[in-house]
Structures are given as structure tokens and as C-alpha cells.
Amino acid sequence: MSRVAIIGAGASGLVCAIEAARKAHTVTVFEKNSKVGRKILATGNGKCNISNEKINITRYHGETPSFAKEALRRFDTLTCKAYFRALGLEMREGEEGRLYPMSHQASSVVDMLLHEARSLGVKFSLESEVFEIKKNGAEFVVHTKEQKQTFDACVIATGSVAMPTLGSSGSGYAFAKALGHSVIEPYPSLVQFISDEPHLKEASGVKMDAIVELYIANQKRASVQGDLLFTAYGVSGSAILDVSRMASKAFVEGETVHVVLDLLPNLSREALTSLLQKRVSVAKDKSLSLWLEGMIPKKLAHFIIQNTKLGHIKEASMLGAKELKKIVFALKALRIGIDATKGFESAEVCAGGVDVRELDAKNMMSQKMKNLYFCGEVLDIDGDCGGFNLHFAWASGYLVGQSIS
Ligand SMILES: Cc1cc2nc3c(=O)[nH]c(=O)nc-3n(C[C@H](O)[C@H](O)[C@H](O)COP(=O)(O)OP(=O)(O)OC[C@H]3O[C@@H](n4cnc5c(N)ncnc54)[C@H](O)[C@@H]3O)c2cc1C
Incomplete structure (x- = not known):
């Protein structure tokens, strides 16, 4: 004993x-x-x-x-x-x-x-x-x-x-x-990301299923599907935590980090393009944000409008092929620069x-x-x-x- x-x-x-x-x-x-x-x-x-x-x-x-x-x-x-x-x-x-x-x-x-x-x-x-x-x-x-x-x-x-x-x-x-x-x-590790990407805060509180691709020094290093949460400081959710170990190490080594988000993983680009085209034809007098709100959360719609710089489009019926392409790109391949992780204070x-x-x-x-x-x-x-x-x-x-x- x-x-x-x-x-x-x-x-x-x-x-x-x-x-x-x-x-x-x-x-x-x-x-x-x-x-x-x-x-x-x-x-x-x-x-x-x-x-x-x-x-x-x-x-x-x-x-x-x-x-x-x-x-x-x-x-x-x-x-x-x-x-x-x-x-x-x-x-x-x-x-x-x-x-x-x-x-x-x-x-x-x-x-x-x-x-x-x-x-x-x-x-x-x-x-x-x-x-x-x-x-x-x-x-x-x-x-x-x-x-x-x-x-x-x-x-x-x-x-x-x-x-x-x-x-x-x-x-x-x-x-x-x-x-x-x-x-x-x-x-x-298992930690949230800080980003000062312009207008990201507009989507704060929106949670969705997404594919998160992690890029370190512009090289794709991981791809995970799971919960994504937009926050006032950047992005969180299980999909972010899952790739955070690699990102955290990259920051220690002085590398740059960004993520590319597919916010509608169940729709291919082609399927999304065709859905948007159909919706434009029946958009009538709907504002761009109301029109987007029919598909994605309202706060995310506001962010997408800012991100695509389409704020000048007053009605969705005015959207042309070029604008639709921008929206598809923002929803299927949204690039968010990551400045840091939330650090030891928030890490699991x-x-x-x-x-x-x-x-x-x-x-x-x-x-x-x-x-x-x-x-x-x-x-x-x-x-x-x-x-x-x-x-x-x-x-x-x-x-x-x-x-x-
Ligand atoms: C918010 C959060 C959520 C998590 N969720 C999960 C989850 O759902 N599933 C999962 O698998 N993991 C989860 N984890 C991780 C998991 O909690 C830890 O990996 C696990 O608790 C580690 O256990 P441990 O005994 O090594 O350390 P701890 O649980 O941290 O225990 C160490 C203890 O030592 C004490 N201590 C430290 N230094 C001294 C000292 N000098 N003198 C006396 N006492 C001291 C501390 O006060 C503490 O009570 C989560 C972590 C966090 C922070």
C-alpha cells in the first residue's frame, strides 16, 4: 500500500x-x-x-x-x-x-x-x-x-x-x-476563429450545415462538413473546431490561414444557378434581400449582399447572369480570411x-x-x-x- x-x-x-x-x-x-x-x-x-x-x-x-x-x-x-x-x-x-x-x-x-x-x-x-x-x-x-x-x-x-x-x-x-x-x-485546439472580414458581423448568430475547407499558405489542407456558426468575432461551430488544430499550428509557424465555405452543400453549383434563375423569373417586385430570404437566413442574406457588392440592385428581377454568378460563388465558395484563433482562453x-x-x-x-x-x-x-x-x-x-x- x-x-x-x-x-x-x-x-x-x-x-x-x-x-x-x-x-x-x-x-x-x-x-x-x-x-x-x-x-x-x-x-x-x-x-x-x-x-x-x-x-x-x-x-x-x-x-x-x-x-x-x-x-x-x-x-x-x-x-x-x-x-x-x-x-x-x-x-x-x-x-x-x-x-x-x-x-x-x-x-x-x-x-x-x-x-x-x-x-x-x-x-x-x-x-x-x-x-x-x-x-x-x-x-x-x-x-x-x-x-x-x-x-x-x-x-x-x-x-x-x-x-x-x-x-x-x-x-x-x-x-x-x-x-x-x-x-x-x-x-x-478545438477553438474558434477570429476574422475581420468586412460585414461578417451582419451574419452573427446564423448557424447552418456547411462544408469548411481549410487553406494554409493557400494550400487546401482539410475539408469538413458540419455545423458552422457565424459570430461577432468570426466563425465557430463543430466544423471549424474540427479544422482548428491545423490552423492553430499554422499560426504558430507564421503561415496564413483562410477558409472557403460551401453554405449550401446539398446543392451543386449548377443546381443552385438554375434555382436562382427560376426564382428571378418569378421575383416580381421583391427586394434582393427579401428574395434571398426565401432561401437563406435573413442575416446571411444581408451579408451576402454586402459581400457580393450587389447593394445597388434594388429588385431581384434586375439580376443578370453576372450577378447570379457572384451570388452562387458567395454561397458555394465563400472565402473568409482568418486572423487568429480565439486562443487558450476559449480552446476546449x-x-x-x-x-x-x-x-x-x-x-x-x-x-x-x-x-x-x-x-x-x-x-x-x-x-x-x-x-x-x-x-x-x-x-x-x-x-x-x-x-x-
Ligand atoms: C468548454 C469545454 C467543453 C468540452 N467538451 C468536451 C466534450 O464534450 N467531450 C470531450 O471529450 N472533451 C471535452 N472537452 C475537453 C475535456 O474537458 C478535457 O480534455 C478533459 O477535461 C481533460 O481532463 P484532465 O483531467 O486532463 O484535465 P481537467 O479536467 O482540466 O482537470 C485538471 C484539474 O487540475 C486542477 N489543477 C490544475 N493545476 C493544479 C494545481 N497546481 N494544484 C491543484 N489542482 C490543479 C484543475 O483545477 C482541474 O480541476 C471540453 C473542454 C472544454 C473547455
């Missing part, structure tokens, strides 16, 4: 604590917030997209994504479902294989994990920010403002630096470095983190320091949108918790 310190009561830390306590270790979890699992509560818009039916190593990224294989093998989707059911949590499947708690509430997930951990005797030291971890012989000395405690094993489950308002301060990177580990410079996860090449993939223990472990988002492993990141947090916490000797 060892004394185990877990730094961080997030997704990975909570599962790790449960598993370590089940192995009869004495577990203390340090959490800087006054409550556990604050980030879990914010996930999936408060509904917590726990996992995905299609968990697969190809959905994970980093310098060495294959590192995640063992954790995902030991804790696959079936194990994940069985794990939460055993804690008393029922699940339901949403779109694209996403798994959610049946209650539709992220708080159910946190409550079940907390109940299990407490009933196993896990000690929670809340409002206890760890500011230093030192090695003293075989022991780890964990320093908070109020106390200094010694442990036989230490797990760093502090998360990343994404959305710091929920507790992620990047302290795990500092601990890793101080204990002799390398950290791959983090950058934001971080790419980069503790270099996993210095850890043993079988148990996530440091190869440099015995009994020092890492799990969750602090590692240089990040997943796609859709439950992949929480799944890795549970899976890596599970692996570490079961491996502490």
Missing part, C-alpha cells in the same frame, strides 16, 4: 483516484478549485460528451499519438460504458457515435465519480493549489500554501492551459519541467504538452523518475471533437490508477 498524491480533480484525476483506491492505496487528491470536476461540468454544453462509439487511435494527435494505444486498448468504449454503468450512470448515444449521460447533465458524471471516490476513502484537499513538487529520496514532497505532505507516488493530472477560467493554469507543465521532463510547446483542449516519449506507455510512469506518473490532457495527446478527449482522460487515469505499485 502506497501513499499516492494526485494533483488535479478533473476527469483523469478522478478516475485515477478511484482505481488507485481500489488497489488499496491511500489516495489524496489536491484540487485548486473549491469543487471537483469543474471542466467536466462545462463539457458538451453542460451535457458532457463522455466518449464515442468510434474510439480509435487515428482520432488522436501529438508528436507520438501511438503512445495512447495501450490506454485505449485497456479502456475501450465497451469498458468505458461498463465502467460508468457500474458507477450508476446510464448513457445514451447521440449523433456520430457520441455518448452522453442519459440525464443530459454533466453534473451526474461528476457526482457519480465523486461518490465512488469518497466511498473508497479517497481524501480530497480542495482549494489546495499545489505550487511545488519535490523529490526527497524515494518520496515526493507536495507543497501547497498551507501544507507540505510526503507521498510514495505522485500523479500529475493537472490538465492543460486550455480555458484557464476552469482551473487549467499550465502548472503541470512547470512541474514536469522541474522534475526533468520535456514539454512540447502547447497551442490551442491544448495540442502539445508533456513529451510522452519520456514515459512508459504501459503505465504512463516517468522513465526519468520512478513512481512519477502523468495522465490526461497534460500529456502531448489531444483528440478530435466528439468525446475523444474525455475518453482519453478517463482511459489514461484508469491506466495510471491501476498501475501504481
